[in-house]
Amino acid sequence: MNANLDVVPYANAQTQTQTQTQASLTSSAERASRVLRHALDNGLLGAHQPAAGFLDTDGIKDTVRALHAAFEAAPDVLHTFAVKASSLVPVLRLLAEQGMGCEVASPGELRLALDAGCAPSRIVLDSPAKTHAEIAEALALGVALNADNLDELDRIDALRPADCVSVIGLRVNPQVGGGSIGAMSTATSTSKFGVALRDEGARARVHQAFADRPWLTRLHAHVGSQGCPLELIAEGIAETYRLAEEINGRLGRRQITSLDIGGGLPVNFTDDTVRPTYDDYVTALRTAVPGLFDGRYGLVTEFGRSLLAKNGFIAARVEYAKEAGGRRIAVTHAGAQTATRTVLMPGAWPLRVGAFDADGRPKSGPAVPQDVAGPCCFAGDVVAEACALPALEEGDFVVLYDTGAYYFSTTWAYNSLPRPAVHGYAIDGATVRCAPVRDAQTLDEIAAESGVRHADELLALGGAEPLS
Structure with a gap:
């Protein structure tokens, strides 16, 4: 854990870090960091798997x-x-x-x-x-x-x-x-x-x-x-x-x-x-x-x-970091498809967001107000606005805390985005162990759910002549 006093392991647009104790910051950030590092080292998370859910058994x-x-x-x-x-x-x-x-x-x-x-x-x-x-x-x-x-x-x-x-x-x-x-x-x-x-x-x-x-x-x-x-x-x-x-x-x-x-x-x-x-x-x-x-x-x-929320988190890769109208925006792979309630009802369902580097360690540096956006193709797909976090960059990771219930287990199929994998984890001393809960959805599975088997059925109904 980086002891730099500028570290802001997580923040929330409505409840910034001053409402949280340093002890709680250390607990959540350190546990998430250890799991992230294990996931990155073992191919559970990365450019090929840019988002995943994790549950603390x-x-x-x-x-x-x-x-x-x-x-x-x-x-x-x-x-x-x-x-x-x-x-x-x-x-x-x-x-x-x-x-x-x-x-x-x-x-x-x-x-x-x-x-x-x-x-x-x-x-x-x-x-x-x-x-x-x-x-x-x-x-x-x-x-x-x-x-x-x-x-x-x-x-x-x-x-x-x-x-x-x-x-x-x-x-x-x-x-x-x-x-x-x-x-x-x-x-x-x-x-x-x-x-x-x-x-x-x-x-x-x-x-x-x-x-x-x-x-x-x-x-x-x-x-x-x-x-x-x-x-x-x-x-x-x-x-x-x-x-x-x-x-x-x-x-x-x-x-x-x-x-x-x-x-x-x-x-x-x-x-x-x-x-x-x-x-x-x-x-x-x-x-x-x-x-x-x-x-x-x-x-x-x-x-x-109440049984699961605080025992799980979503981790997602930052794909782009950009500026728009003087506002910094981190575009990630966790948005409305995994945090539906937070995106559609941000006032009722605000989430804490953690900032981690490409190696899974808490980011250090001055807090910068920035939006944490998701991958869905509509303007409102923003998980948190004006979050005070160290500046997020391409390849970093964000963690959405307290998402063990409803969030990654009940995804929204908007834009046909694949459901992320879910892993359970246990920490025993210096050892982190993970076990699969749900595999990441494949493109073949998305196509099957979207009726690919019946691709020609509507054509068989007859009726109007095809356009030339």
Whole structure:
């Protein structure tokens, strides 16, 4: 690690380095540098592979342990991982080995969870648009299922086999409000998710739905994720808990036996500090819902981003450095295709950016305001504006920190740019070891996805004469 005081290992257009401690700078920059050097030495990154994602397997294990420890007092809890946060089979396998189940929201995600070795009894299917076939498959497998609406319960009535072992719940929207990012807030008055509890007559209809179906034994609510304060999340769970108590009380039996409280722990993207923590989350729950951990209800969680975000980064080569209108611009291979949310919603999803030289070492020198742009062919493909970093040059590398969830695992196929390879890594003393998670996409695979096999099919439809 270069000790030069001018080193600015990473910066962010909104939160510059003065908000970060030197200790955190050293930690992130040094770990990234060691992995970059290993990747460059072993051909995992370079001119031929200009972008890649990296996941810290030890960090993931530590984060899972922190989650389990925070909920240790709960006598019956199933922690599931939201597969949409990292739809990569080796990652799901690693999480399953650490005691995690899977929360899935599509046939594809269900397939990935099963391929990763997750037992059907530890999988929960959530989706607002389940087809008859998807419902039937889940019930046949014994996968838990949360109906999104009352009409879906009617479908389950018709499809549920007599020997069904699936735990079936109903998702409700407690309508407690939204956080600072509307797209991440799922408990607003008009959210598309769940049964809106505060709409006229809705609560009574939910009561009746449970009265009519003794096999309906779970309530589910998810208030939102990034941008939602813990107090808001806890308020939504408290409302769901009160509804469960109402229903069981009115029925005179303990029909609802478990609560799926969703996930949504926000992630701090401004520095290395993990905040809020799972302990903070549990404290907020205990304050809002004192009886939640007394064992009357089994609990299910569905965390995603908070488990992986800080355990991964994207590395990308700087292809060009240029000036435009007095502004310095570093054109890299990590843009909207791998950091879609940050490019399209920069105010909501700012990322820290690290500057490294062609050998993978942190760059030194005075900080220079510069834009870090991506390769996509539209003007807005900028990951960060006016980042204070040592001047980036052709052949250098940038690192986008805290991108272990959603970013490189869920790429956008804009411009038919190939999906980057993803590697897991572990650091043991002086040794860095990497393992493949996903291979880089080939041009042949891009062509196959783009219908090359059917290249002549439209010509065969006939019709207008070809142009001469």
